[in-house]
Amino acid sequence: MQTGLSIGDFARLTHLSVRTLRRYHEAGLLVPAEVDGSTGYRYYAADQIPTAQVIHRLRDLDVPRATVRRILDTADTTTRSELVAAHLQHLESELDRTRAAVRSLRRLLAPEPAPVHVEVRSVPRVSVAAVEDDVALDDVLSWYAGAMAELDATLTDTGGTPGGVYDNALFEVGRGHVLVHLPSDDPPTRGRVHPVELPAVELAVATHVGDHDDIDVTYGEVGAWVVANALSVAGPVRETYLVGPRDTADVSQWRTEIGWPVFAVAGSART
Incomplete structure (x- = not known):
């Protein structure tokens, strides 16, 4: 029975x-x-x-x-807790990505989105301390964090604004040359850090507000403006991190300038 x-x-x-x-x-x-x-x-x-x-x-x-x-x-309670905690952290990351996607969709689907302000700017030749490498698009964020940490450790007295130069191939084929930099009058050579002279360039510049989960939307707006004004030229995109994770954990305060290479034009800012 x-x-x-x-x-x-x-x-x-x-x-x-x-x-x-x-x-x-x-x-x-x-x-x-x-x-x-x-x-x-x-x-x-x-x-x-x-x-x-x-x-x-x-x-x-x-x-x-x-x-x-x-x-x-697993009989060990600590190991069990670690396994559960790891999955919860994964869920939180997925939730953050979902929220970011929702924000982007709302921005894209807004009936009358606010027009992006674009300024055509002449950027002079500049000496910087840089770290550079060929990087896969999916690895850019982690690579950037390591490279910027190395720059900060090497140039302890700099108060300059960091930036990045991103090769077209990074976006076109998913892997390309990436360079991150800090301004320096006398760039050192130490570890991966070395001197670089960034050439003068004309850029169409717009500022992305907030975290980078929807930075592609601002890229699209800048690109559309450049195409509409028939100014685009081949060349790497530049980013300038006016306010970022090095400055504050509040992502709503982050400000990233996106610089799209353009033909030299007369006059000042255009919108």
Whole structure:
């Protein structure tokens, strides 16, 4: 005589459907205490109820089945907590990306978006301390953080504004030359840091406000303005980080100038 809980009873107690319980069994997440050899009926023990509830919560958080299995198989509470914390951090990152996408969509779909202010600016030749390399587009943010940290450590007395130069190939094929820099009258050569002379250039400049999750929208607005004015020329895009993560953790305060290379033109600012 069977003394365990039938799969139907167990489903009602745990609020997990029979179909879900069967799927958990097949995946090895929650194996019944007993399976009748002749009928194939599954029976569960009462002490499996908390395990089922834990699995339910983890799956509600979209924890992958393989990770759920690792959590259940780990007796050490610290390791369990670390596994759960790592997934929660991943969820928070995904939530941030979702919020950023929503902000971008609202900006793009606004019935009358505010026109971007574009200024045509002559930038003179300048001496900088730089770190540069060929970088994949997906790795730019992490590479930039490391390069800027090295520049800050090398030029401890600089109060200049950092900037970046981004090769066209980075956006066109997903990998290209990237250079980040700080101004310096006498740039040192130390580690990856070395002197660079940035050439004079004419740029169509607009300021992106906030974090960089939707900076592509501002890029698009600048590019559209340049095309409309028939000023575009080939050349790397420049960014100037007027206010950024080095200055404040409040992303709403960040200000990034985007400089698009253009033909030399007479006159001052245009909009």
